[in-house]
Amino acid sequence: MTSGRIKVGSVLRARSQVVLTHEGGLHARPAIKLTQLAKRFDSAVWIALAERGPWIDAKSIARVMAMKTPHMATLYFAAEGEDADEATSALARLVESDFADGGDEGG
């Protein structure tokens, strides 16, 4: 997992990337956990399967599931806003931890 910032136009965008080691890829349950975590941040948060995008709203469960991300794909996160750095590193950590934490109670 790596994280940092890049400049997009005049905006500094937080970034991170991580390999999806979760068996079976980003299927329903991990996708839900990822979306729930993304929604805890005020920043706009995106997810992509390539550094150049297309960037997808990481807070939309329908869109994240529709990515059909396979096992061992590299996931890219980007965020813009007050808590952008926290958002991108928390999401990468969730993926790296094999979705062990970051879910809601009972999830």
Next chain:
Amino acid sequence: MGKNVGIVIVSHSPDVAKGAADMVRQMVGTNVPLAWCGGNPAGGLGTSVEAIVKALELAWSDAGVVIMVDMGGAETNSEMAIEMMPERRRPKIIVCNGPIVEGSVMAATESSSGATLDRVRRAAEELYSR
């Protein structure tokens, strides 16, 4: 409870309704008010206005409730059930146009983060609106 938008699942089959509710509980968690009903009073396939009213009361939240239905009578009976609810609650209950299983899980995912009634409805309907 009462902060997050509630979900009511109405199917002609109690097995389908219960199964969809199980998926919501196991995948999304327990912080979303949830109730389900299915089958007619005689024990066959169908839906019952009374059972829907009970489910609406069980899953009631001041943030509102979305109803996920499977087909035909489930929708018309849900609309009749809304009419039987106290008048001030009616504007906060929405029958959604989305797939009953996926829509319920997506609506609950949205609700679990404290989203508004309108956002929860949009999540439930997203798969049918593309």
